[in-house]
Each structure stands twice: as structure tokens, then as C-alpha cells.
Amino acid sequence: MSVFTTLSLEEVSVWLKDFSIGNLVKLKGIAAGITNTNYFVITDQQKYVLTIFEKHTATELPYFVSLMAHLAKHGVPCPSPVQDKHGIALHLLKGKPALMVTCLNGEDVATPNLAQVKQVASTLANMHLAGESFTETGSNQRAQDWFDSTAQMVMPKLEAQDATLLTSELNYQKGLHVDNLPRGVIHGDLFRDNVLFDGDKLGGFIDFYYACSDILAYDVAIAMNEWCLHHNGSDLGSIDQDKANAFLAAYQTLRPFTQQENTLWLAMLRRAALRFWLSRLHDFYFPPEGELTYTKDPNHFKKLLQQYMHIADNLSI
Amino acid sequence: MSVFTTLSLEEVSVWLKDFSIGNLVKLKGIAAGITNTNYFVITDQQKYVLTIFEKHTATELPYFVSLMAHLAKHGVPCPSPVQDKHGIALHLLKGKPALMVTCLNGEDVATPNLAQVKQVASTLANMHLAGESFTETGSNQRAQDWFDSTAQMVMPKLEAQDATLLTSELNYQKGLHVDNLPRGVIHGDLFRDNVLFDGDKLGGFIDFYYACSDILAYDVAIAMNEWCLHHNGSDLGSIDQDKANAFLAAYQTLRPFTQQENTLWLAMLRRAALRFWLSRLHDFYFPPEGELTYTKDPNHFKKLLQQYMHIADNLSI
Numbered sequence: 001m002s003v004f005t006t007l008s009l010e011e012v013s014v015w016l017k018d019f020s021i022g023n024l025v026k027l028k029g030i031a032a033g034i035t036n037t038n039y040f041v042i043t044d045q046q047k048y049v050l051t052i053f054e055k056h057t058a059t060e061l062p063y064f065v066s067l068m069a070h071l072a073k074h075g076v077p078c079p080s081p082v083q084d085k086h087g088i089a090l091h092l093l094k095g096k097p098a099l100m101v102t103c104l105n106g107e108d109v110a111t112p113n114l115a116q117v118k119q120v121a122s123t124l125a126n127m128h129l130a131g132e133s134f135t136e137t138g139s140n141q142r143a144q145d146w147f148d149s150t151a152q153m154v155m156p157k158l159e160a161q162d163a164t165l166l167t168s169e170l171n172y173q174k175g176l177h178v179d180n181l182p183r184g185v186i187h188g189d190l191f192r193d194n195v196l197f198d199g200d201k202l203g204g205f206i207d208f209y210y211a212c213s214d215i216l217a218y219d220v221a222i223a224m225n226e227w228c229l230h231h232n233g234s235d236l237g238s239i240d241q242d243k244a245n246a247f248l249a250a251y252q253t254l255r256p257f258t259q260q261e262n263t264l265w266l267a268m269l270r271r272a273a274l275r276f277w278l279s280r281l282h283d284f285y286f287p288p289e290g291e292l293t294y295t296k297d298p299n300h301f302k303k304l305l306q307q308y309m310h311i312a313d314n315l316s317i
Numbered sequence: 318m319s320v321f322t323t324l325s326l327e328e329v330s331v332w333l334k335d336f337s338i339g340n341l342v343k344l345k346g347i348a349a350g351i352t353n354t355n356y357f358v359i360t361d362q363q364k365y366v367l368t369i370f371e372k373h374t375a376t377e378l379p380y381f382v383s384l385m386a387h388l389a390k391h392g393v394p395c396p397s398p399v400q401d402k403h404g405i406a407l408h409l410l411k412g413k414p415a416l417m418v419t420c421l422n423g424e425d426v427a428t429p430n431l432a433q434v435k436q437v438a439s440t441l442a443n444m445h446l447a448g449e450s451f452t453e454t455g456s457n458q459r460a461q462d463w464f465d466s467t468a469q470m471v472m473p474k475l476e477a478q479d480a481t482l483l484t485s486e487l488n489y490q491k492g493l494h495v496d497n498l499p500r501g502v503i504h505g506d507l508f509r510d511n512v513l514f515d516g517d518k519l520g521g522f523i524d525f526y527y528a529c530s531d532i533l534a535y536d537v538a539i540a541m542n543e544w545c546l547h548h549n550g551s552d553l554g555s556i557d558q559d560k561a562n563a564f565l566a567a568y569q570t571l572r573p574f575t576q577q578e579n580t581l582w583l584a585m586l587r588r589a590a591l592r593f594w595l596s597r598l599h600d601f602y603f604p605p606e607g608e609l610t611y612t613k614d615p616n617h618f619k620k621l622l623q624q625y626m627h628i629a630d631n632l633s634i
Contacts, residue, residue: 055602057476145473153466159374191607279606285372288600288613290508296605 005037005052005094012041012050015093018084019100021045040103047103048082056209058090058097063138064208065089065099067185072102074130077123077204079104106196106203111231117243118250119202120195120227121220124187125254127205128216131185138212140188142275144174154281162302166281169274169305176267178215180260186219187211191226217261220251221272225304236300238307266315270308277301322354322369322411329358329367332410335401336417338362357420364420365399373526375407375414380455381525382406382416384502389419391447394440394521396421423513423520428548434560435567436519437512437544438537441504442571444522445533448502455529457505459592461491471598479619483598486591486622493584495532497577503536504528508543534578537568538589542621553617555624583632587625594618 013024022045030038030049037052053061065081069089072080079101081089091098109116151170155163187194188210196203228244230237257265280298330341339362347355347366354369370378382398386406389397396418398406408415426433468487472480504511505527513520545561547554574582597615 146470149466149470153463153470156462189606193607282603283605286599286603287605289506289596290510290613296607 005054005096007037007039007050007052007093011094012039015091016041016043018086018091019082020085021048021082041100048100049079049103050098050100052093053097053099056097058092061090061097061099063136064211066136067134067138067211068101068208070134071127071130071185074133076127076130077104077202078127078208079204079206104196104204104206106198106201108193108195109197110192110234112192112227113200114243114246115200116197116202117227117247120190120223121247121250122254123202123205124190124220124223125251127187128184128219128255134185140212140214141210142188142279147173147275147278150278150282154278154285157285158281165302165306166274166278169270169309173267173271173274176264178264180258181215181217181264181268182258182261183213184216185211186214186216186222188214188219188222190219190223215268216255217257217265217268218271220248221265221268222275224248225269225272225276225301238303266308266312270305270312273301273305273308277305322371322413324354324356324367324369324410328411329356332408333358333360335403335408336399337402338365338399358417365417366396366420367415367417369410370414370416373414375409378407378414378416380453381528383453384451384455384528385418385525387451388444388447388502391450393444393447394421394519395444395525396521396523421513421521421523423515423518425510425512426514427509427551429509429544430517431560431563432517433514433519434544434564437507437540438564438567439571440519440522441507441537441540442568444504445501445536445572451502457503457529457531458527459505459596464490464592464595467595467599471595471602474602475598482619482623483591483595486587486626490584490588490591493581495581497575498532498534498581498585499575499578500530501533502528503531503533503539505531505536505539507536507540532585533572534574534582534585535588537565538582538585539592541565542586542589542593542618555620583625583629587622587629590618590622590625594622 007027009024009027012027016024022043024041025044026040026042028040028042030040036054039050041048041050056064068078069081071078082100082102083089084091089099112120147170151166155166158166187205187208189207190205194207195205224239224244224247228240228247230240261268277298280296280301283296284298324344326341326344329344333341339360341358342361343357343359345357345359347357353371356367356369358365358367373381385395386398388395399417399419400406401408406416429437464487468483472483475483504522504525506524507522511524512522541556541561541564545557545564547557578585594615597613597618600613601615
């Protein structure tokens with residue numbers, strides 16, 4: 001009873017008649033059982049990714065489609081929605097929203113090198129700049145109400161020390177005055193598996209389904225918390241200061257921080273660590289029932305958060 | 318960075334010296350990446366299952382250990398905790414709580430037949446009766462606060478119609494007077510994958526980690542909602558009345574319902590459907606981030622709930 005939409009070669013062939021992208025040669029399911037249904041659609045001209053949306057409502061999707069189209073048009077390497085002969089990208093296939101996008105080259109890297117880290121930073125800056133001319137707004141699915149309800153769920157599971165830490169950081173973040181921080185389009189989930197590299201060259205950002213309008217420096221902090229770490233085998237450690245410096249420099253060459261952003265930078269790093277500590281705690285204590293799932297250690301983000309809090313204490317800010 | 322404890326043959330051999338169960342012959346990991354770490358421990362005498370608890374705190378576990386020992390002693394087919402030479406079952410292994418239990422025969426069945434359904438019902442009744450002499454109490458991890466916080470999380474994701482249905486049923490359940498319903502040890506999660514069959518013979522109930530003190534008829538309702546369905550291939554349908562009648566008869570032969578239980582039986586079926594509709598909604602909309610997970614359709618339980626509400630409307634209760 002899993003939610004996964006099965007498509008036949010014939011169904012997709014018929015559907016593709018609305019498009020001008022050639023004839024279907026091959027259809028290949030990607031990782032059965034993923035959150036959405038994904039297929040590689042290979043025509044005699046090019047390779048595409050077709051997504052059938054199993055969870056997003058039809059009203060939520062136009063934002064993501066317009067955003068990817070806008071960013072691609074402004075030179076940000078990302079999947080570009082494919083329009084049919086009538087200029088429409090978002091379709092209904094078997095009664096569900098369906099979108100075809102271009103397929104990017106490359107694959108994700110486990111241990112990014114300094115050159116790759118810098119490219120992520122500058123591409124992120126370019127994405128933020130390109131977002132300035134994007135007029136639609138999208139709300140963050142991980143906004144304050146999500147912080148509140150998720151914290152309420154996990155709190156009874158936590159040891160007293162962790163509960164105190166979580167409560168204190170939630171209160172600290174709520175008390176911040178962030179109204180003057182520049183806002184715009186953020187990716188929101190720029191983890192290693194959402195950036196493709198073709199050798200040392202960045203192939204593109206993917207998975208824009210957490211993208212929304214929010215604080216830009218928060219997006220930078222999310223990315224830094226992922227890309228600028230010490231790696232010990234497959235384990236992630238603390239912040240690698242060399243990578244962090246290079247990341248920030250590469251980003252700020254294209255979009256320098258404002259005074260406000262400099263002041264609240266450490267707070268944004270804390271917010272980003274809190275965001276993923278909280279979701280990891282949620283996923284740890286409330287994994288899908290009756291499923292065999294890998295559990296990612298929430299403590300990585302707790303340690304990052306504590307590292308930042310320690311720095312903040314030393315700076316008395 | 319998954320949480321999974323690796324054990325070597327040597328480590329387990331050394332640890333087993335505290336027990337009188339023979340010499341270790343083989344150690345075999347079970348489904349890497351499961352919620353807890355599980356190993357088959359095969360000695361020259363018998364086969365056991367060793368669980369390293371990754372999530373439960375050491376204070377939560379004694380209840381489950383005592384319960385399984387109590388039920389096994391009273392003839393309920395279930396894993397029996399293995400005590401060491403000093404009479405202690407719950408150990409620390411690599412700093413984590415560890416428990417070894419006997420390994421039951423059999424496997425789970427996809428489409429139970431009538432004979433199997435009846436055995437589940439009578440074994441459940443025996444479990445409830447055996448629980449009467451169990452003096453420890455365990456709190457339900459899926460109690461009112463879980464209903465509330467989970468509903469709060471999923472509500473923003475729902476279409477208006479579903480949000481109304483969910484709210485209305487939550488209120489209906491909150492308004493019920495259930496104080497006079499018999500309470501005791503419930504399994505809480507008696508799904509098909511938690512019952513082993515050796516051919517047509519029930520081998521045992523497993524996975525007692527949702528067991529707690531709660532309303533007995535609620536446990537019966539959870540089981541009926543799983544075991545008494547029409548099956549259409551791998552899809553689950555509505556209640557199969559023949560199976561339901563046989564299930565209830567088999568159960569009540571051993572533990573007849575009280576007047577109060579008869580009165581609130583339909584309400585308990587609704588509560589059980591609501592419980593799993595809610596958790597399925599949660600798992601659907603908030604699966605572990607960045608994971609490829611199968612999603613189970615929440616609508617199955619919504620439909621069951623609606624079926625019961627329809628009956629309730631017709632009975633004007």
C-alpha cells in the first residue's frame with residue numbers, strides 16, 4: 001500500500017505528444033518508494049526527470065515550478081521545467097500533479113574539497129541574487145509553527161539537560177530581532193545530496209521543495225553547517241574553519257553581508273543548527289511506524305549548536 | 318551516521334560468559350538500519366534475538382522486560398527475556414541497554430485465513446487475562462498528548478474536509494466517558510508483522526515496545542482493524558464481517574465484554590482507526606528528511622473511520 005504511481009512506456013509516450021522533446025526511448029523508475037514518484041524519461045533528444053507529486057497539493061506546486069524556471073533563466077544551474085507546446089509545465093498525469101525537468105549532469109560528493117565548497121558558496125550567492133527579481137512568495141514549511149509543534153512532540157522524549165538546551169535555544173531565537181535581515185528566495189535544504197558535481201565542476205542545485213521566502217543569511221548558515229565540516233570517514237565533525245572562511249569569502253564576493261547580517265551571523269548559524277537538530281530529533285523519536293528506516297544521529301546538530309553557543313558565551317553576545 | 322551498534326563475535330562471546338546458554342556459534346545482524354539494533358545470537362544450544370536499544374532510555378525498558386517475562390511465564394507465546402547467571406536480563410553492552418530474548422518460530426502472514434484470525438483473537442484474550450496479575454504499569458506513548466501534538470503538526474497539511482473530519486473525531490473521542498471500561502496490559506500494535514505463524518499455528522506475538530496500561534477493548538479494536546479486513550491483492554479494504562464476527566466470538570469466549578464495553582465498542586473501533594489515521598498522516602507528511610522511505614497510505618484508516626461513523630449515524634449513537 002505504498003504510494004507510488006506506476007507509469008507505462010505507452011502512457012508516457014501518449015503524454016509526450018503534447019511536448020516537443022522527441023520520442024520516448026526509455027522510461028526508468030528512480031528509487032522506488034521515494035517521497036515522490038520519479039522517472040528518468042529518455043527521448044531520442046535528451047534525458048529528463050519526471051516527477052509525480054504524491055504529497056504536495058496542486059496549489060503549492062506552481063511556486064516551485066516558477067522558481068526553478070526563473071532561476072534557470074537567470075543562469076543558476078538547476079533543473080529547468082519543461083513546458084508543453086502550449087507553454088504549460090505543470091500537468092496532471094493519472095490524476096496527480098506531474099512535472100518534467102531537465103536532467104543535470106553530475107552526482108553528489110561525500111567529502112567536498114575546498115574548491116567544491118567555494119563553488120557551492122558562489123552558486124548560492126548567485127541564487128540569492130537571481131531570486132531578487134522573482135516576484136512570487138512561498139511560505140517556509142519549517143517556520144515558527146513547525147518549530148513549536150515539533151518541539152512539543154519531542155520534548156517528552158528528551159533527557160532533562162537536552163530539554164533545557166532546546167527550550168533555551170527556542171526562546172533565544174524567538175527573542176531575536178530579525179526584521180532588518182535581507183530576505184529573499186532561499187533553498188532551505190542545501191545538503192550534499194542536493195548538489196551535483198561533475199568532477200570538480202558544480203553541475204547544479206536540485207530538490208527545491210523546501211525553497212521559500214526567508215532570511216538569506218539563514219540559508220547561508222544552513223549550507224555552511226553542511227559544507228564546512230571536518231570529515232572523519234563517514235562521520236561529520238565540527239566546523240572546519242578553513243572551509244568556513246573560504247565559503248564566506250566566496251559568498252560575500254558576490255553578495256556582501258549587511259551590517260545586520262554580520263551582527264546576527266552567529267545567531268543564524270545557531271538557528272540553522274537548531275532547525276536540523278529539531279528535525280533529526282523528530283525523525284529519531286517518531287520515525288514512520290512499522291518501517292525499517294535509517295536513523296541519522298541528532299547529536300551532530302546538537303554539538304554544532306553547543307559549539308556556537310560556546311563561541312557566543314566567549315564573545316558575551 | 319546512522320545509529321547502529323556493531324558487535325563482534327568476540328565481544329558477544331565474552332558477554333555470553335555471564336549466561337548459561339552455551340557457546341556462541343554464529344552472530345548475524347538483522348536488517349541493518351532498523352529502529353533498534355538486532356542480532357541473531359546462535360549458540361550450540363539455541364537461537365536468540367539480541368536487541369541493543371538505541372532510543373528507549375534505560376528507565377523505560379524494565380517494564381517491557383518484566384512484561385514479556387510475565388506473559389511468557391503465563392503461557393502467552395511471546396519472546397522470553399534471557400537472564401544471566403545472576404538473574405539479570407537487562408544489560409549494558411557498549412554502553413547501551415541490551416536484552417536477549419528467545420527466538421520464536423514462524424513468520425508473519427500477508428493474508429490471514431479465518432483459522433489464523435481466530436487464533437490471534439484468543440491469544441489476545443489470553444494475553445489480556447494474563448496481564449491481570451501483572452502489577453507494573455506502563456504509560457501509553459500514543460496517549461492524549463501525542464494525539465494533540467500530532468494533530469497540531471498535520472492539521473496545516475490537510476484539505477479542509479479532512480481537517481474537519483479529524484477535528485470532529487478528536488473531539489468526539491475526548492468527550493467519551495471511558496472510565497468504566499476495563500483496563501490492563503495492551504499490546505498496542507498487533508499488526509500482521511507482529512504475529513508469527515508456523516504454518517497455521519500461531520508462533521507468538523512479538524514487538525511489545527508499544528505495550529502499556531490502557532483500555533483492553535481499544536487493543537481488541539486495533540487488532541480487529543488489522544486482522545478482519547477484505548484483502549485485494551496487497552491492498553486492504555473494508556471490514557470483513559465474517560472475520561470480524563469470528564474474531565469477536567473467539568475473543569469473548571475467553572474474556573466476554575462487559576456491558577460498558579459492548580456500549581462503547583464502536584467508539585473503540587473509531588478510536589483505533591483514528592490512532593492509525595493520525596500516525597499515518599504524520600508519517601506521510603513528516604517522513605524522515607532526506608530519506609527514501611515507503612509511505613503507507615493514510616486513507617485506509619480514514620476510510621475505516623468513515624465506515625464506522627456511517628454505522629454510528631445509522632444507529633443514531
